[in-house]
Amino acid sequence: MKIYNNPNTESFTELTQRPEQALSNLMPLVSTIFDEVKAKGDKAVAKYTELFDGVRLNSNSVNAQNIQESDKNLSKELKEAINLAYKNIKKFHQAQKTETVKVETMPGVVCWQEKKPIEKVGLYVPGGSAALFSSVLMLGIPAQIAGCQEIVLVSPPTKKGKLAPEIAYAAKLCGITKIYKVGGIQAIAALTFGTQSIPKVYKILGPGNQYVTAAKQLATNHKVAIDMPAGPSELLVVADKIANPAFVAADLLSQAEHGEDSQVVLVSTSKRLLKQVETSMKKQLEKLSRKDIASKALENAIGIYFKTPQQALDFINNYAPEHLSIQSNDESFYLKGLQNAGSVFIGSLTPESAGDYASGTNHTLPTNAFAKQYSGVNLDSFLKSITYQKISETGLQNIGKSVEILAEAEGLQAHKNAVSLRLESLKNNQDAEK
Numbered sequence: 001m002k003i004y005n006n007p008n009t010e011s012f013t014e015l016t017q018r019p020e021q022a023l024s025n026l027m028p029l030v031s032t033i034f035d036e037v038k039a040k041g042d043k044a045v046a047k048y049t050e051l052f053d054g055v056r057l058n059s060n061s062v063n064a065q066n067i068q069e070s071d072k073n074l075s076k077e078l079k080e081a082i083n084l085a086y087k088n089i090k091k092f093h094q095a096q097k098t099e100t101v102k103v104e105t106m107p108g109v110v111c112w113q114e115k116k117p118i119e120k121v122g123l124y125v126p127g128g129s130a131a132l133f134s135s136v137l138m139l140g141i142p143a144q145i146a147g148c149q150e151i152v153l154v155s156p157p158t159k160k161g162k163l164a165p166e167i168a169y170a171a172k173l174c175g176i177t178k179i180y181k182v183g184g185i186q187a188i189a190a191l192t193f194g195t196q197s198i199p200k201v202y203k204i205l206g207p208g209n210q211y212v213t214a215a216k217q218l219a220t221n222h223k224v225a226i227d228m229p230a231g232p233s234e235l236l237v238v239a240d241k242i243a244n245p246a247f248v249a250a251d252l253l254s255q256a257e258h259g260e261d262s263q264v265v266l267v268s269t270s271k272r273l274l275k276q277v278e279t280s281m282k283k284q285l286e287k288l289s290r291k292d293i294a295s296k297a298l299e300n301a302i303g304i305y306f307k308t309p310q311q312a313l314d315f316i317n318n319y320a321p322e323h324l325s326i327q328s329n330d331e332s333f334y335l336k337g338l339q340n341a342g343s344v345f346i347g348s349l350t351p352e353s354a355g356d357y358a359s360g361t362n363h364t365l366p367t368n369a370f371a372k373q374y375s376g377v378n379l380d381s382f383l384k385s386i387t388y389q390k391i392s393e394t395g396l397q398n399i400g401k402s403v404e405i406l407a408e409a410e411g412l413q414a415h416k417n418a419v420s421l422r423l424e425s426l427k428n429n430q431d432a433e434k
């Protein structure tokens with residue numbers, strides 16, 4: 001972990017840079033694969049699956065029986081843990097449902113807004129270095145609650161060309177039946193254009209590595225919506241002398257083990273804590289099964305000492321972390337001033353990994369400072385709003401003149417006529433009744 005001593009705001013631009021590759025470096029490859037998948041469909045998907053995932057598949061579809069029988073391969077203990085996570089995530093996302101908004105803006109003019117499910121969604125479940133079946137729950141549950149009609153799940157095949165049984169089990173819980181063993185750029189391209197076997201969707205959601213994230217961004221050029229750029233994991237912990245250094249170290253390592261391009265940051269007003277966390281991280285790292293990945297990620301880790309909580313807060317808002325953990329005496333100060341973060345974990349007893357798996361919040365979150373403008377996945381990510389209006393005779397008389405004036409002022413005669421003809425017809429009817 002590289003340590004910085006009270007850096008000034010001018011250095012924030014450099015310090016908030018993420019280790020992932022620039023989009024411009026990734027785009028040539030992403031574009032090539034998109035073009036090929038568009039032209040050749042499943043054949044191109046198979047070619048890139050073999051190249052990047054090292055398996056040759058005759059078919060990328062997972063058959064219904066495999067999904068139904070997924071229970072068999074899992075321990076009772078794991079199924080119970082998945083079921084608990086399912087329940088909590090469902091509870092939190094179900095509570096996000098909103099009522100129809102209906103307003104009579106002026107007498108006789110009624111406007112309302114209703115949410116409708118996006119009919120066809122594609123869920124990307126990461127599976128390169130680990131099959132993240134928890135992402136199935138994070139995406140499948142809100143899709144199920146929203147009522148999306150066609151839910152298509154894609155995830156890279158295992159080294160043996162199979163779908164991880166945990167993914168199949170979580171998908172079964174969420175009522176997902178269309179599953180394809182394809183990952184990376186080729187999966188996003190397949191969902192964008194459709195292939196002989198994989199349906200085209202209207203929106204692609206889900207986290208992934210930098211290739212997946214860049215591909216999702218290109219998909220938006222082809223009339224496909226995305227949730228957000230949810231790339232390599234990040235955690236920023238702000239902690240001071242009240243924090244337990246071993247807890248902080250464990251939290252930082254939990255996100256470092258995701259991938260070599262993950263980034264973890266420790267911000268503190270205590271130089272002593274920075275040192276203690278570093279020592280604890282080194283010790284804990286030795287025992288990790290993914291030590292190699294985590295150590296590589298730690299090359300990008302930074303520890304920053306700030307003299308005041310205000311400087312620390314300014315840095316946090318500039319960095320806009322995917323996850324923010326607050327283990328500090330100044331907890332309420334940070335919460336009050338916080339502007340930018342994907343998801344926040346408050347207090348020493350709130351490990352970030354609780355949110356990754358089971359507390360109820362969603363773990364699909366904006367990375368690379370996109371928390372400045374994007375929210376993490378939530379129920380609304382699977383819905384769109386339609387507005388409606390109905391105008392009565394009184395309403396038209398109340399609003400008509402103003403619309404005519406506005407249309408005239410914009411030089412749009414036909415717009416004005418659409419009102420004028422109606423007003424005239426109302427007047428004629430009234431005259432006839434007299």
Ligand SMILES: NC(=O)c1ccc[n+]([C@@H]2O[C@H](COP(=O)([O-])OP(=O)(O)OC[C@H]3O[C@@H](n4cnc5c(N)ncnc54)[C@H](O)[C@@H]3O)[C@@H](O)[C@H]2O)c1
Nearest residue numbers: 126127128129156183184207208209230232233258364365
């Ligand atoms: N932001 C979030 O909400 C969030 C949530 C969970 C996970 N994540 C991140 O998701 C990522 C998962 O990454 P992963 O790699 O394990 O799985 P992944 O499924 O995202 O990516 C694996 C795929 O990447 C492709 N690929 C690998 N190397 C490539 C190369 N050199 N060129 C082109 N394509 C290549 C392959 O097709 C492979 O199938 C991690 O970075 C993790 O931090 C983010």
Ligand SMILES: N[C@H](CO)Cc1c[nH]c[nH+]1
Nearest residue numbers: 132134135233234356363
């Ligand atoms: N921390 C990841 C989001 O960046 C989500 C995850 C899945 N499994 C474990 N963690």
Ligand SMILES: [Zn+2]
Nearest residue numbers: 233254255356
């Ligand atoms: Zn995680």
